[in-house]
Amino acid sequence: MSMLRLRGFEIHKGYLDPAAQRALIEVLRPILRAAPLFSPAVPGGGKMSVRMTSAGAFGWYxxxxxxxxxxxxxxxxxxxxxxxxxxDIWHDLTGLERQPESCLLNYYGKDARMGVHQDKDEADFSYPVVSISLGDDGLFRMGGTRRGGATDRLWLNSGDVVVMGGAARLNxxxxxxxxFGSSRLLPKGGRINLTLRVVT
Structure with missing residues (x-):
């Protein structure tokens, strides 16, 4: 495992070993049965290419x-x-006593993507967002606090965890x-991304 910083993001490469990744997939299965994936509509029409669901007191919609x-x-x-x-991942990497109130689960199929955005629907930006990657590699784009500026890109692999906090919280x-197909973790391929957030 190694940790690097890009644009204020803490990127923990290889944080979860293969056995831990497989174990995490197993604990996610009951979530997917209880709260099936759905494709949110977006303002202006259309649907997101990523399918999602959530766990915790709140879900994103x-x-x-x-x-x-x-x-x-x-x-x-x-x-x-x-x-x-x-x-446990949240507590290990943040050291915070307060627990996240939402775990957003995004599933990326073959042609799915997520446009650049800020996570700003939470009440208190002093708490970080913790992002866990499972399955196929995802090309992660990171910018600053203004849309349209210079960005960096990095491939996130299965088992990588990103902490978005401090000055980078609103990047x-x-x-x-x-x-697609770069990992054997998910039988049908694709990428799962978990993001943990304090909402209130």
């Missing part, structure tokens, strides 16, 4: 009215709890593409 956190799945039931092994970032 988007539709024609905008982006926000909600307290139940689109089908009307509560979000499942965040699994303890996921919380723009996104995923340009994935290298």
């Amino acid at each position: 988007a539709d024609a009215a905008g982006y926000r956190y909600v307290d139940c799945h689109p089908k009307g039931h509560d979000w499942p709890s965040i699994p303890q092994p996921v919380l 723009y970032h996104g995923v340009d593409r994935i290298r």
Whole structure:
């Protein structure tokens, strides 16, 4: 495992070894059964190419009215709890006593991407966002606090964890593409990204 910094992001390469990655996939399966993946609509029409769901007290949601956190799945039931092994990663890398209130699970299929954006729907930006990569490689784009500036790109591999905090908490970032089939972790391929956030 190694840690590097780019534009204020802490990137922990190889934080999860293959056995830990497989174990984490297993604890995610009950979440996906209880709160199936869905494709959010976006303001202006259309749907996101990434499918998603959530765990914790809040889930992230988007539709024609905008982006926000909600307290139940689109089908009307509560979000499942965040699994303890996921919380352990948060506590190990942040040292914070406060637990995250949302774990957003994004699934990237072959042609999915995530445009550059800021994570700014939370009430208190002093808490970091912790991002866990599982499965196929994702080309991560990192910028500054203003849209349209210079960016850096880095391939995130399965088992990498990124901590977005401090001065970089509101930096723009996104995923340009994935290298489909680069990992054998998910039987059907693709990338899972977990992001842990304090919401309130």
